[in-house]
Amino acid sequence: MPEPSLWAVEWRRGDETLTAIEPSADEVRRAAPALAAYYNDAHNRRMMAHEDDPFDAADVVAYYHQLRDGGGRPFLLQREGVLLGDADFRHPEAATAEFAIMIGDRATQGRGLGTRFGLMLHAFGFQVLGLERVYISVIPANAPSRALFQRLGYQVDDSPAARALIDDASDVTLSLARPSFAEAWRVETAAIRCFPRPQAS
Numbered sequence: 001m002p003e004p005s006l007w008a009v010e011w012r013r014g015d016e017t018l019t020a021i022e023p024s025a026d027e028v029r030r031a032a033p034a035l036a037a038y039y040n041d042a043h044n045r046r047m048m049a050h051e052d053d054p055f056d057a058a059d060v061v062a063y064y065h066q067l068r069d070g071g072g073r074p075f076l077l078q079r080e081g082v083l084l085g086d087a088d089f090r091h092p093e094a095a096t097a098e099f100a101i102m103i104g105d106r107a108t109q110g111r112g113l114g115t116r117f118g119l120m121l122h123a124f125g126f127q128v129l130g131l132e133r134v135y136i137s138v139i140p141a142n143a144p145s146r147a148l149f150q151r152l153g154y155q156v157d158d159s160p161a162a163r164a165l166i167d168d169a170s171d172v173t174l175s176l177a178r179p180s181f182a183e184a185w186r187v188e189t190a191a192i193r194c195f196p197r198p199q200a201s
């Protein structure tokens, strides 16, 4: 059976080419050891409130399967083809989903990459998936994540739909509607290309 269509999102900006790809099963397997190391970093674990046992590569592969089985759309994030992290849309409803993102290496965080990949994937979510609203849920201590999403245009959202996504009562929930995003990021999104990948290997 052919694999379902997998998409890529690309943003060439000056010397930098950022690509977010929906990985094939082989690509997930190849990325899994590096992703496991990123997920297990003590700071990242705290920020993402991962309280389970450390991940190994097999757990990452299983986690990607689980995300996709639930209708999620996970992406690997690459700069000039080098893996930097991952991101996904999860808990899809008719026209909404939750978004999550990780720039894995501590030395690479805080340099605007999360914001740029976030922009790229929201272009995909609103333009290709046809989402009308995207939610995020974050622990209060995760200042970089809150700043990233507020920069993208997210606002605090305490509606039942948003609060349904929390893991802990103290989590902060925000959301972003398609028109606000489209208006604020018209220039940038015009340069972002979303396309179905040729059959990935």
Ligand SMILES: CC(C)(COP(=O)(O)OP(=O)(O)OC[C@H]1O[C@@H](n2cnc3c(N)ncnc32)[C@H](O)[C@@H]1OP(=O)(O)O)[C@@H](O)C(=O)NCCC(=O)NCCS
Pocket: 043, 044, 047, 048, 100, 101, 102, 103, 104, 108, 109, 110, 111, 112, 113, 114, 115, 116, 136, 137, 138, 142, 143, 144, 145, 147, 148, 151
């Ligand atoms: C959260 C994360 C995706 C942000 O990506 P990033 O590339 O590090 O962030 P950026 O450089 O794009 O910065 C985003 C904003 O956070 C601010 N910021 C960055 N590092 C910061 C820090 N250590 N403390 C406070 N603010 C910080 C930036 O100034 C920027 O704000 P601005 O747009 O108002 O200038 C990334 O740090 C990460 O993956 N962390 C670990 C996993 C995680 O927390 N994921 C999110 C779970 S919801």
